[in-house]
Amino acid sequence: MLYVVLFFLMFSLLLYVILAGADFGAGIVELFSSQKNRHLTKKTVYRVMGPVWEANHIWIILMIVILWVGFPNFYNVLVVYLHIPLTLILLGITLRGVAFVFRHYDAYQDQSQILYDWMFRISSLITPIFLGMTFGAMVSGQIVITEDYTNFTFYSLFIQPWLNGFSVLVGLFFAALCAFLATILLIGEVDENTPNIYLKKAKIATLVVVISGFLVLSFGFVQEVYFITNFMQNSYSLGLVALSAVLIFPLLYSIKKEFQIASRTFAGIQVVLVLIAAIIAHFPNLIITTTSEISLLETTATDEVISVLGISLIIGGAIILPGLFHLFKSFNMIKILE
Amino acid sequence: MDNLDAARLQMAFTLIFHIVFACIGMVMPFFMVVAHKKWLNTRNPIYLKLTKSWQKGVAIFFVTGAVSGTALSFELGLLWPEFMKHAGPIIGMPFSLEGVAFFVEAIALGFYLYGWDKIPEKFHWITGIIVGVSGVASGILVVSANAWMNAPSGFDYINGEFLNIDPVQALFNPAWFTQALHMTLAAFTATGFAVAGIHAYQVYKNRQVELHKKAFKIAITFGAIAAILQPFSGDLSAKDIAQRQPAKLAAMEAHYETQKGAPLYIGGIVDAEKKEVSYKLEIPKALSFLAFGDFNAEVKGLNDFPQDEIPKVPIVHYAFQTMVGIGTLLLLCGILFFVSLKKKKWWNNKKYWLLFTVLAPLGFIALEAGWIVTETGRQPWIIHNIMKTEDAVTPMPGMIYSFYMYMAVYALLTIAVTWLMSRQIKSLNNSK
Numbered sequence: 001m002l003y004v005v006l007f008f009l010m011f012s013l014l015l016y017v018i019l020a021g022a023d024f025g026a027g028i029v030e031l032f033s034s035q036k037n038r039h040l041t042k043k044t045v046y047r048v049m050g051p052v053w054e055a056n057h058i059w060i061i062l063m064i065v066i067l068w069v070g071f072p073n074f075y076n077v078l079v080v081y082l083h084i085p086l087t088l089i090l091l092g093i094t095l096r097g098v099a100f101v102f103r104h105y106d107a108y109q110d111q112s113q114i115l116y117d118w119m120f121r122i123s124s125l126i127t128p129i130f131l132g133m134t135f136g137a138m139v140s141g142q143i144v145i146t147e148d149y150t151n152f153t154f155y156s157l158f159i160q161p162w163l164n165g166f167s168v169l170v171g172l173f174f175a176a177l178c179a180f181l182a183t184i185l186l187i188g189e190v191d192e193n194t195p196n197i198y199l200k201k202a203k204i205a206t207l208v209v210v211i212s213g214f215l216v217l218s219f220g221f222v223q224e225v226y227f228i229t230n231f232m233q234n235s236y237s238l239g240l241v242a243l244s245a246v247l248i249f250p251l252l253y254s255i256k257k258e259f260q261i262a263s264r265t266f267a268g269i270q271v272v273l274v275l276i277a278a279i280i281a282h283f284p285n286l287i288i289t290t291t292s293e294i295s296l297l298e299t300t301a302t303d304e305v306i307s308v309l310g311i312s313l314i315i316g317g318a319i320i321l322p323g324l325f326h327l328f329k330s331f332n333m334i335k336i337l338e
Numbered sequence: 339m340d341n342l343d344a345a346r347l348q349m350a351f352t353l354i355f356h357i358v359f360a361c362i363g364m365v366m367p368f369f370m371v372v373a374h375k376k377w378l379n380t381r382n383p384i385y386l387k388l389t390k391s392w393q394k395g396v397a398i399f400f401v402t403g404a405v406s407g408t409a410l411s412f413e414l415g416l417l418w419p420e421f422m423k424h425a426g427p428i429i430g431m432p433f434s435l436e437g438v439a440f441f442v443e444a445i446a447l448g449f450y451l452y453g454w455d456k457i458p459e460k461f462h463w464i465t466g467i468i469v470g471v472s473g474v475a476s477g478i479l480v481v482s483a484n485a486w487m488n489a490p491s492g493f494d495y496i497n498g499e500f501l502n503i504d505p506v507q508a509l510f511n512p513a514w515f516t517q518a519l520h521m522t523l524a525a526f527t528a529t530g531f532a533v534a535g536i537h538a539y540q541v542y543k544n545r546q547v548e549l550h551k552k553a554f555k556i557a558i559t560f561g562a563i564a565a566i567l568q569p570f571s572g573d574l575s576a577k578d579i580a581q582r583q584p585a586k587l588a589a590m591e592a593h594y595e596t597q598k599g600a601p602l603y604i605g606g607i608v609d610a611e612k613k614e615v616s617y618k619l620e621i622p623k624a625l626s627f628l629a630f631g632d633f634n635a636e637v638k639g640l641n642d643f644p645q646d647e648i649p650k651v652p653i654v655h656y657a658f659q660t661m662v663g664i665g666t667l668l669l670l671c672g673i674l675f676f677v678s679l680k681k682k683k684w685w686n687n688k689k690y691w692l693l694f695t696v697l698a699p700l701g702f703i704a705l706e707a708g709w710i711v712t713e714t715g716r717q718p719w720i721i722h723n724i725m726k727t728e729d730a731v732t733p734m735p736g737m738i739y740s741f742y743m744y745m746a747v748y749a750l751l752t753i754a755v756t757w758l759m760s761r762q763i764k765s766l767n768n769s770k
Binding site: 054055057058060061062064065066068069070072073075076078079080083086087089090091093094095097098100101102105106107108149154157158301302304305308309312313315316319320323324327330 | 394397398400401402404405406407408409411412413414415416419420422423424426427428430431433434435437438440441442444445446447448449453456457502503504505506732733734735736740743747751754758761762764765766
C-alpha cells in the first residue's frame, strides 16, 4: 500500500507542476508581454484556464495531506525549518487566486483592474520562485536540525537554508519551466488571424530554461552542493535529462506543424523527465541537511495508517479523475466547436 | 507577546476569516440552485438574473474560501508542528476525504460557472447541486477533524506514544456528529440571514424591489429553518460536552462551585480573580437539567479542576452568552418570517425590511462566538487531556511578525471582498 501512497504523492506532485505550473507560467508570460499583448494574453488565459485553474491548485493540498498523514516526521522538518518560504508561497497563492477572480468577476471593469492585473502577474512570478527555492533548500545541504536554539542565530536556522545562491537559482529555474509550459500551451490558443506572438516567447522561455538549468548545475558543482555532485554521477538522472533535451526536436517539429496536442504532450513530458531526474537522483533521501540525510521512507506512518490513506486515495481518485477528465474534455471540445 | 500567543492569535485570526468565506461558499450554492430551478420552471428572467448574480458571489467566496483554506492546511503544520507530527496520521482521513470533496466541488463549479448555454440544461443545474453538496461534505469532514481534538479517539496513548492508530475510529470520534450538525445548521443560519439581510436592505431602499424580495425569500427560508432547528442541536452538544469536557461546560456557564441542582446564569460579569459572577440572571436548577437532563444532577465547578487545566473563563462565558443570545433572537425572527408569509401586508412595511437588515451580521457573530467557545474552551489542550497547546507550537521565534503579516493580508482581503460585493449589488440594481 505504501507504493500506492507514493504513487499518488508523485502523481499529485507531477500534476501540480504541470497544471499549476502552466497556470503560474501564464501569469509570467503576461508579465513579460508588451502593453498591447498583455490584454490578449489575459483574455486567452481566462478562456483556457478559467474553468480548470481552481482544480489545478488542489493538487498541492493533496500533496501536503499525503505528506503529513503518511510521512509525518519528514513533513515536520519541512514545516519547522522551511517555515518562511512556505509562508511566502502561501502568500503568493492567496494573492494570485484572489487577483484572478477579482479581475474576472468584478462587476465593473475600471481602474481597479490595473491593481488586480499587477497583483496577478507579480504573484504568478514569485510563487513558483519560492516553490523552487523550497525544493532547492531541501537538497541544498544547508538545513541545520537542532534542538538547541541558543547556539544558532535565527538567520542560520531559518533563512540561510533557502536564501542562498543555489536555492535562488533552483527557484528561477522552476519559474522558467512554468513559463515554458505556458508558452507551449498558449501557442495553440491564438486564433488564426492574429500573428502568433507566443512562438517567439516559447523560444525565449526554452532558452531561459536551458541557461538557468545550466546555471543550477554549474553553480552546484562549483559550490560542491552534495546533491548536484551526486546528480551528475547518477546515470539515470543524466539519462532522463538528456532524453528531455532530445525531445526539443520533436517539440519544435510539432509546433511548426501546429500539432497542438503533440506539442503540449512533449513539453509536459520534458518537464516531467527533469522532475523525475531530480527526485530519483537522491531518492528517498529528499532532505539533505548539513550533517545528515532524511529519508522519506524511513519515517513513514504505521501500516494501518498507510493502508487507510491508500484506500482513501484510490476511492478519491476514482471519483475525481473521471470528473476532472470530463471537465478538461468538455471545455476543449467546446473550444473546437467555436 | 510570546510565541505561543502570537501563533494562537494567528490561527484564530485566519480561522475567523476562513469560516466566514467557507460558510458562504458552502451555503450560497443552495440559494443559487433554488433560484436556478425557479428560472427553469417559470422562465421568469428575474430568476435568471438572480442566479447569475449569486453565482458571481459563489465564485468570489469559493476562491477566497479555497485560498484561505489552503493557507490553513499549511498553517496547521507551520504553527503546530508537534501536533501534526503525532495527530497528522490519525486525523489524516477526514482531511484526505475533505480534499476529495473539495476537488469535486472545484470540478463541479468549473462546469457550473462556465457551462451556461454550453452543456445540457439539466446537467448544468445538477452540477450546481454537486457544488453545494460537496461543499457541505467538506465542511462536515473538517469539523470532524476538529472534533477529534475535543474527543481524541482511534489510538492508544502509551508512554507518550500514539499506538494502534485507527483512522476510521478517529474520523467517527464521539464529538463529530454533534459538532458537525451544529456547525452545518449554523452555516445555513448565518449565511441565510446575512444574504437575506443584504437583499432586505435593497428592498428597504426601494431598489429593484421585485428581484430583491424573491432573493430575500429564498435566502431567509434556509436561514429561518436552520435557526429553528438549531436549539435541538445545541442541546445535544451541551449534553455531550457535559460528559466529555466538563471543564469547558463549567467555563461556558462560569460555574465555579460544584453543586447539585446547579443554576443557569444568563449574562453577568465574570471576575476571574475572585471567581465570582455578578449582575447575572439566575435560573434555579436549569444548568443541571440542560447538562444532564436531571434537575438535581451534580455539575462539577471550575474550582474542582486542576487550575492549570481550565480555559480562560470570561472569554468562554461571554462568547457562549453571545452565541445563545443571538441564536434565540434569530430563532424568533425566523418564526416571524414564517408568520409574515400569512400576513402579506407586513411585507409592505418598511420596518420589516429594516429589521432583517439589522439582523444581517448577527448570524456570523454568533457563529464566530460559537467557535471561540469550542476552541478557547478546549485550552490549555490542543488534544484534549493528551497534548497541551504550548507543547505543540513551532520552535521558530518571531511568530508575532508572521501574525502581523497575516492580519494585514486578511484585513485587506476582507475589505476587497466587501467592496467587490457592494459593486455586484450596485451593478445588479443599475441593470434593467
